[in-house]
Amino acid sequence: MFDLISIELYKIFKKWRTYIGFIALGVLVPLIHIAMVLEGKNTIDFMTRNIQESFVFVGNLLNTYLISYIILTSLAVHIPFLITLVAGDLLAGEATSGTYRMLITRPISRTKLVVVKFIAGLIYTNLLVLWLAFLSLVVGYFIFGTGELLIIDGQMIIIFESGDVLWRFLLAYGFATLGMTAVASLAFLFSSLVENAIGPIISTMAIIIVFVILSAIQVEFFQNIKPYLFTTHIMSWRLFFENPLDINEILKSAANLIIHIVVFFGLTLFIFRKKDILT
Amino acid sequence: MILILLFILFINLNAQTTDPNEIVNSVITKFNQVKDYEVDIEIKVDVEFLKVPDSKAKLYFKQPDKVKLKSEGFALLPKDGIDFSPSSIIKGNYTAIFERTETLDRYQTSVVKIVPLNQTTNIILSTIWIDNKNFIIRKVESTTKTQGTYTIELFYDDEFKYPLPKQMIFSFNLDKMNLPQTFTNTTPKSSRKRFKDGPVIGKVFVNYSNYLVNKNLSDKIFEDEKK
Amino acid sequence: MNENEKVIEIKNLTKRFKNLTAVDQLNLNVYKGDVFGFLGPNGAGKSTTIRMLLTLIKPDNGTIKIFGKDLQKERLAILKNVGSIVEKPDFYGYLSAYKNLEILGRISGIEVTKNLIMKNLELVGLESRYKSKVKTFSHGMKQRLGIAQALLHDPELIILDEPTTGLDPMGMKEIRDLIIHLSKELNKTIFLSSHLLNEVEMVANRMIIINKGTTKVEGEVKELLNKNRLFVTIEVENPDTALDVLKNSQWISKMKNQINATFEFNIDANEIPHLNKFLVEQNVLVNSIIPRRSLEEYFLNITNGVSNV
Numbered sequence: 001m002f003d004l005i006s007i008e009l010y011k012i013f014k015k016w017r018t019y020i021g022f023i024a025l026g027v028l029v030p031l032i033h034i035a036m037v038l039e040g041k042n043t044i045d046f047m048t049r050n051i052q053e054s055f056v057f058v059g060n061l062l063n064t065y066l067i068s069y070i071i072l073t074s075l076a077v078h079i080p081f082l083i084t085l086v087a088g089d090l091l092a093g094e095a096t097s098g099t100y101r102m103l104i105t106r107p108i109s110r111t112k113l114v115v116v117k118f119i120a121g122l123i124y125t126n127l128l129v130l131w132l133a134f135l136s137l138v139v140g141y142f143i144f145g146t147g148e149l150l151i152i153d154g155q156m157i158i159i160f161e162s163g164d165v166l167w168r169f170l171l172a173y174g175f176a177t178l179g180m181t182a183v184a185s186l187a188f189l190f191s192s193l194v195e196n197a198i199g200p201i202i203s204t205m206a207i208i209i210v211f212v213i214l215s216a217i218q219v220e221f222f223q224n225i226k227p228y229l230f231t232t233h234i235m236s237w238r239l240f241f242e243n244p245l246d247i248n249e250i251l252k253s254a255a256n257l258i259i260h261i262v263v264f265f266g267l268t269l270f271i272f273r274k275k276d277i278l279t
Numbered sequence: 280m281i282l283i284l285l286f287i288l289f290i291n292l293n294a295q296t297t298d299p300n301e302i303v304n305s306v307i308t309k310f311n312q313v314k315d316y317e318v319d320i321e322i323k324v325d326v327e328f329l330k331v332p333d334s335k336a337k338l339y340f341k342q343p344d345k346v347k348l349k350s351e352g353f354a355l356l357p358k359d360g361i362d363f364s365p366s367s368i369i370k371g372n373y374t375a376i377f378e379r380t381e382t383l384d385r386y387q388t389s390v391v392k393i394v395p396l397n398q399t400t401n402i403i404l405s406t407i408w409i410d411n412k413n414f415i416i417r418k419v420e421s422t423t424k425t426q427g428t429y430t431i432e433l434f435y436d437d438e439f440k441y442p443l444p445k446q447m448i449f450s451f452n453l454d455k456m457n458l459p460q461t462f463t464n465t466t467p468k469s470s471r472k473r474f475k476d477g478p479v480i481g482k483v484f485v486n487y488s489n490y491l492v493n494k495n496l497s498d499k500i501f502e503d504e505k506k
Numbered sequence: 507m508n509e510n511e512k513v514i515e516i517k518n519l520t521k522r523f524k525n526l527t528a529v530d531q532l533n534l535n536v537y538k539g540d541v542f543g544f545l546g547p548n549g550a551g552k553s554t555t556i557r558m559l560l561t562l563i564k565p566d567n568g569t570i571k572i573f574g575k576d577l578q579k580e581r582l583a584i585l586k587n588v589g590s591i592v593e594k595p596d597f598y599g600y601l602s603a604y605k606n607l608e609i610l611g612r613i614s615g616i617e618v619t620k621n622l623i624m625k626n627l628e629l630v631g632l633e634s635r636y637k638s639k640v641k642t643f644s645h646g647m648k649q650r651l652g653i654a655q656a657l658l659h660d661p662e663l664i665i666l667d668e669p670t671t672g673l674d675p676m677g678m679k680e681i682r683d684l685i686i687h688l689s690k691e692l693n694k695t696i697f698l699s700s701h702l703l704n705e706v707e708m709v710a711n712r713m714i715i716i717n718k719g720t721t722k723v724e725g726e727v728k729e730l731l732n733k734n735r736l737f738v739t740i741e742v743e744n745p746d747t748a749l750d751v752l753k754n755s756q757w758i759s760k761m762k763n764q765i766n767a768t769f770e771f772n773i774d775a776n777e778i779p780h781l782n783k784f785l786v787e788q789n790v791l792v793n794s795i796i797p798r799r800s801l802e803e804y805f806l807n808i809t810n811g812v813s814n815v
Binding site for chain 1: 328329332336348350355357358361425426
């Protein structure tokens with residue numbers, strides 16, 4: 001099994017498209033850092049302008065924690081796209097290159113093939129989020145240092161002591177990985193249906209965008225289905241920045257994502273096992 | 280005869296003046312003993328829309344109105360409570376009106392209303408409870424143009440020779456805050472947390488300890504740190 | 507022949523795609539050591555059958571047994587011993603020939619050594635290009651690499667789907683020689699699908715011709731060829747005389763074509779001397795008699811439904 005996974009990872013990392021995600025983040029995050037160096041103070045003033053009318057405060061609010069938080073929030077659509085670039089190609093790519101024939105005529109079960117590719121896709125997902133975490137937190141630390149984290153949650157301003165932040169981020173990134181895994185599973189499912197990676201990439205992104213738009217429409221019907229959409233729960237990493245933690249909500253979101261992952265993967269497995277390979 | 284004289288003297292000595300200006304000036308005079316001070320403070324914030332950890336800081340003061348808050352980490356203090364010197368509470372041109380005497384917490388106080396004559400100041404009206412015997416301010420209640428009403432309660436260590444408090448409780452009544460929409464409303468449940476419309480009540484507790492008074496603080500302390 | 511074990515046994519194999527029945531109740535047997543020719547025109551169902559043999563496609567009906575084992579039930583054990591090329595061989599173009607073989611070998615579960623890979627590359631003449639990315643390969647090179655991957659795990663049964671497509675005559679000959687080598691020296695069983703009949707004629711000992719998904723003919727190549735009438739081309743000096751003579755004889759029904767001085771007949775092999783004798787006795791001057799023992803005619807006839815020919 002490990003040998004097969006390492007083969008899949010080898011194939012993934014030999015393709016240039018895999019590096020798009022890493023390079024994109026490697027450019028985007030530093031750009032945000034630069035913007036923050038230049039304009040960060042204004043951002044904080046903007047966020048705190050109401051308190052500033054009544055309060056005096058001191059502290060290094062422009063720190064790596066705030067910026068990492070902003071980065072994680074802003075990249076709600078960008079990172080899923082980078083995930084689909086690879087996840088959507090995992091199966092469809094074999095069809096495009098015609099290598100299904102070589103693979104499936106080997107003494108390897110289709111189930112194993114799907115599982116191995118899925119795991120390889122998950123590893124890529126994890127690595128990309130890890131890379132994001134590194135760029136945000138670690139590189140940010142050397143530029144901005146640490147300090148208290150100020151966030152605005154609904155109508156609350158919450159400030160976390162600097163010692164109370166890192167563990168939240170670690171869990172938040174972990175949760176973000178779960179969310180991205182759901183995205184990867186959907187792209188993977190689409191990948192099993194078609195012969196070209198473009199289809200899965202576009203379909204997955206279209207679904208994400210449509211769900212996000214529907215969730216924003218203040219019509220009762222859409223608001224009723226909103227809690228069931230996986231896109232709603234992708235942003236649930238924010239739940240780790242509450243005081244106290246609402247464990248129930250966190251578990252509910254995690255469950256929603258896990259159910260989606262299991263269903264998407266299950267469907268993929270079912271489809272792939274039955275599929276006639278005509279390419 | 281001597282008894283009557285003593286009695287009259289006694290009454291005179293204890294006669295509480297009702298001249299508000301005199302009362303105010305006596306407080307200011309007493310406070311002017313303090314040329315400067317630095318003090319350790321602990322701040323606890325209890326406000327509906329703010330979830331802030333307790334913080335520690337150092338507060339610096341130099342006459343007449345230099346104040347600086349410094350902290351290694353983070354600290355949040357209400358603007359109107361950072362400088363509790365009488366001259367900051369009672370500043371500019373004003374009209375003072377003696378209202379009544381009141382017993383506040385077992386202390387005899389004169390309640391004086393201060394009406395600022397300066398149109399540009401934010402304060403519409405202040406009510407001050409001044410301790411007659413010790414000439415210190417025990418409570419202030421101010422109504423502002425934009426920020427609603429706030430109350431400052433000051434508690435002192437009776438043994439301390441300077442009129443500097445050991446605790447301040449700052450209570451305020453704000454109109455609903457308008458928070459920027461930038462990072463809001465994206466958790467599944469944040470839409471459920473809506474504050475009732477109407478004023479927001481909050482309290483900030485500040486504890487002062489380790490006063491270092493009249494140590495000739497340099498002006499440099501009060502300059503903004505150049506980045 | 508029947509004493510040999512059956513390597514492939516297909517019974518009533520059927521596959522439908524929407525409204526099209528691609529394979530219809532197909533039956534065939536391949537015995538150990540056979541070079542089995544699987545022939546049919548384009549669209550006959552050859553590729554579909556091969557894909558079913560290799561579990562790329564699931565049949566709607568029928569059974570497939572390979573090495574005596576049911577393909578549905580013992581797929582992994584069977585495929586360990588089967589090497590194949592299905593249509594044109596496609597590889598991971600962004601990887602080298604060496605890497606492609608290494609990956610495919612590892613997936614097959616064999617111990618992949620540099621020696622093994624180089625040996626197989628040498629066998630198909632690609633050892634000098636082992637480092638090159640496959641996307642730089644010509645079609646012929648990819649075809650050869652395809653054979654290398656089919657042989658990598660030393661399988662007993664080799665299924666080749668049109669292995670010489672796109673090759674030049676030299677390349678085709680190399681493949682044919684390789685097939686013969688594999689069969690004769692290495693005792694492999696080879697299932698060879700093709701629409702190039704002379705190719706099959708040259709290497710196969712048994713064959714089947716299918717069309718529209720069903721078997722038309724199955725048997726030994728030699729036997730099938732002998733059953734057939736031949737196409738005999740006779741060139742004469744005096745075509746007018748020959749024509750007059752033939753018109754009034756029984757031979758006219760067996761004459762298929764005439765172009766100037768060349769007459770084409772469809773007759774049995776043993777009829778040739780009689781036709782020759784008849785023409786000579788009628789003062790026709792015969793220049794040459796050329797019989798064509800070609801499977802091609804047979805194939806064309808069979809697949810066009812021309813019976814009795």
